[in-house]
Amino acid sequence: MSNENTPLLEMKNISKDFFGNQVLTDINLSLQEGEVIGLVGENGAGKSTLMRILFGADMIRETGGYGGEIRLNGEPVNFSSPFDAIAAGIGMVHQEFSLIPGFTTKENILLNREPKKGNIASVLFGDRLDIVNRPAMDDQAKKAIEMMGVEIDRNMIISDMPVGHKQFTEIARELSKENLKLLILDEPTAVLTEREAEALLESIRGMSRRGIAVIFITHRLQEILAVCNRVVVMRDGFVVHESPAQDTNVPEITRWMVGREVKTVAASDGQTKDKEGETILKVEKLWVDMPGEIVRNVNLEVKEGEIFGIGGLAGQGKLGIPNGIMGLYQAGGRVTFEGKEIPLNSPRKCLDASFAFVSEDRRGVGLLLDESLEWNVAFPAMQIQNRFLKPALGGLIRFRDEKAIQEITQKYIDELAIKCTSSRQKARELSGGNQQKVCLAKAFALSPRLLFVSEPTRGIDVGAKALVLEALKQFNRENHVTIVIVSSELEELRTSCDRIAIVSGGKVAGILPASSSVEEFGTLMLSQVR
């Protein structure tokens, strides 16, 4: 057994950048046997990256590895794959389930670790011909479930199970690993009912008593306080605060999470616009079935000429709102624009009503990756408004007006400073920031009256970020276009928008002027997390 003073896990001076984009800086974290720490922070604070480094994820190595040192029981380790991490006694329960739908609970708990019996064939042809020892499997699964302390049916097929039980199956799988010393739980309570979450907390206490250390990541701060020994708060790739759980409270943690302390930001360029404009868009009782971003019963009003922000944590439903209104995901409810009802589930009707949308899924929805920039910019305007077409044979047929298309594309290339070899270059060949500008150009070319922009700065570098936001503000000012920006980055919303709605648990938790304090926003973000 390890020395009392050597911590089970030590992470020293961990740093990580993605192609020059620093996401983790000088992280120090240590953990004793049986200790439970709560790791909190906004999305993008670096929690997931840190855990991926600890778990030896492939994507870390593929993007150039990390800096610093990890010690396990005092021994430096460097995992070359998650399997090494597992072998060293680290378990991780991811947010996405990793379960075989048609298998029973016990088959999933012992997936690829099934107890086996040898036979003649396996002696001759290798151990994959061993017989799976089902009674032993049943035993081991039963033990793991008992250890967890939450009763789940081990003979049930996964696809017939409520979500909560799937989550418990994942946890039981980790517990069934004999040498488990450290368990990472990444937002495990997100899908649990209150009773189930309570049971999970009890189970975490049990693990701790048994000497298993737990890193618990969640947005539900009361849970952290209820079960953890220590709280570690991360922000922008730094550990900003660390304290014993009993010495802190929810408001304090919230402040650490979102607060840029004294730095008060001037809202929307300091130009406070007349916010008494007419209501231009009214959303009532909107539900949207966007997987991972479900929206429930949302009511909103957007005023003419304003920049309206929608913020919130990832997975809480903010992305579902524009996608649902624009008809890209199944939706229900009532949307009225300038007093006229806009039918849902029909992208065409929205575009006809002079909406435009810049999707967060740039490569999947936003662009024709294999076509030229010209096509990308001009296509919606051509299809919706019959622009860039020239008649032939006396108006009988209308062909693409390649010249007009080239002109408009060139205009936006110049205006938005899109870096490309020519307007004929394929969209696939551009960098992320320039692809995003093409998406904006596509929306601008539609000359919309209402523009939805979803995650405008995701995955693009700092320079491009500023340019994109400035372009949006300029478009709003000069063309008097109402803009709705949806973003995970609160700072970005606070500097660009007039009013900001915070979405939490699929619902609007509140709408605040951009000048409100970060604490107020933070409280709203966490208010209804589910």
Added chain:
Amino acid sequence: MSKNSTVRKRGSLAAFLRHSSVPIMFIIICAICIPLSGLSPSYLVNEIVTRMGRNSFLIISLLIPIMAGMGLNFGMTLGAMAGEIGLILVSDWQIIGIPGMVLAMILSIPFSILLGLFCGKMLNKARGREMIASYIMSFFINGVYQLVVLYLMGSVIPIKHSSIKLPRGYGIRNTVSLLSMRQKLDNLIPLTIKGVKIPVATFLVVLVLCLFIVWFRRTKLGQDMRAVGQDMEVARDSGINVDRTRIISIVISTILAGFGMVIYLQNMGNIATYSSHSQIGMFCIATLLVGGASVDKASIGNVFLGVILFHLMFIVAPRAGAAITGDSMIGEYFRVFVSYAVITLALIMYETNKRKTKILEGERLKLEQMEEEAK
């Protein structure tokens, strides 16, 4: 989200009817056609028993790729070709009877493994469209097979006996007689019950294969294949070598198909060198589907039910067609049409089912919100 949010499958009778719509349809077709055909019950039973012995082994070879989620293995034709090559060589060496069959099977193994590896590798590259790729694969390898058998055998590969060679001196004749091993396995243990001749030894071999399949499902490899078949990503995350597992499933299927072809041809008594294998994949797949299997689920029971129903239809259709229209060709075409239609139907059902679950999710959300508002 609460427990009762999971939508439970209701109306198991309706589900049963939907799942077994194809077998039920065939029972109806057979029920109509049998009286019309005027064939005697004892003749029909005799034919079915013979065909069961002839075809079962081949059809069972399809089960393992289905288990591994690779769909219907149209590439089983590759194994059939390997089996034929084995038989051609054995008949040139004039090894007769059961030893000849066994040797042919052994000879087919290296060819099957080679072809199976190639096929498996290709299918791993064509992920998501395995079936069309394995289908084209069977045509492609058929070209290679013709190259070998029609041009290389006798010129490069030594063939001694002119009886199986084309008159020009190289290449194999269109028909190779297997008189020396014709029904040798079927008749090894002679048994006739009420005028029905039963190929006991063949059935025993099939039984052994069935036991093998049952045993195989219980092995670690079988468990891995089921996991890979259901979710490749999850299986990979848990440390299973997905690509290798898929290749193994195709190799096993190809080897079994090779054995199956030897059994099939010993019953027929001759090899149609350039056509025996070409339709075999299609007929075996149709048979399996008629037995109630689907693209992602098949059992041994489906095989035997399929053989009975499909071949019953096959035997009676031409006679019944002639009885109705006075033209026997109608029935011939009808059974070909039915074979294709069954496969088409199964493929369509498989693809539409994959999409159905998505639509339900939105309905659930709507209900949830309405419930909430009602409170």
Added chain:
Amino acid sequence: MNETVTVKEKGSISGFVKSFGLPRLIIAAFLIVLLILSPFVGADLPSQITNIIARFSWNGILVLSMVPMVHSGCGLNFGLPLGIISGLLGATLSIEFGFTGGLSFVVAILIATPFALLLGSIYGWLLNRIKGGEMMIATYVGFSSVSFMCMMWLILPYKSPTMVWGLSGKGLRTTISLEGYYNQVLADFLRISIGKLTIPVGTLLFFAILALAIWAFLRTKTGTAMTAVGSNPSFARAAGINVDKIRLLSVIMSTWLGAVGILVYEQGFGFIQLYMAPFYMALPAVSAILIGGASVNKASITNVIIGTILFQGIVTMTPTVMNNLIKMDMSEVIRIIVSQGMILYALTRKTEVSK
């Protein structure tokens, strides 16, 4: 973050090989070798070239019929037999109604059109329900419909003595001669003969007109939408395009082109082939367009022309050259290996599969 900026490989040989595809290069080189060899082994080059051009003119439109469906992302049209059946119905009905000569060709197209529209609509509706699994189902829809029509050719009450079996007086023959009907009607129009070299200008013109029409269509608003649907259906949907409608249109176009294609083929070949003949007609057309440089989701008119020439070139050249060279007729085997190998190659390429 993980955006990959592809570096353009211009000018380099490896870049050229990559963009053109190794198998295509091999096939093209093979054909060139055959052409160079043919005078030395005693084959008659002008008549060989005449042959290639003739076969190109017969098959061009069948290959062209792949283009709309590939553009809309429905994949390679393995369901071509459906179009062929429409054409066959047009052909047989035109003769049954007593039309002869050039008129019978026009009437055949006119009658085939409604059948193609109807079958194409049903087929398109089906393919919209099974997005992602089109190719396999298309193959089997083709097979099912061909075998269904086998029964129909026997049952339908055709009466024309040139078409039905002489003995029983009912049921269509397997091959029907077009002598006196539309045999060579297009080919004879403006036919040029220079020594042994003959060029069926009329047929080529007919192909050119249809190819031009498709080329022009792809430049219209709807044609642009079709390409976008094939390139990225999610993008098209977000831009307000009714993806299903565009796909349906493409399937109908492909089916109609298949119908016209078989009629043109017959006028060159001189016979109508019924029953199992349409069965394997899809595969040569599919491999021809792939040899021409198309992929599962990109195809152009150039691909059609190059592909048909290369494919038909190999089909016509190999028997003569091979026979003379090594006294072995391996042409059939080579044709199978080349064409199926090409399809297999295309299917195993990494392409972005539409969801």
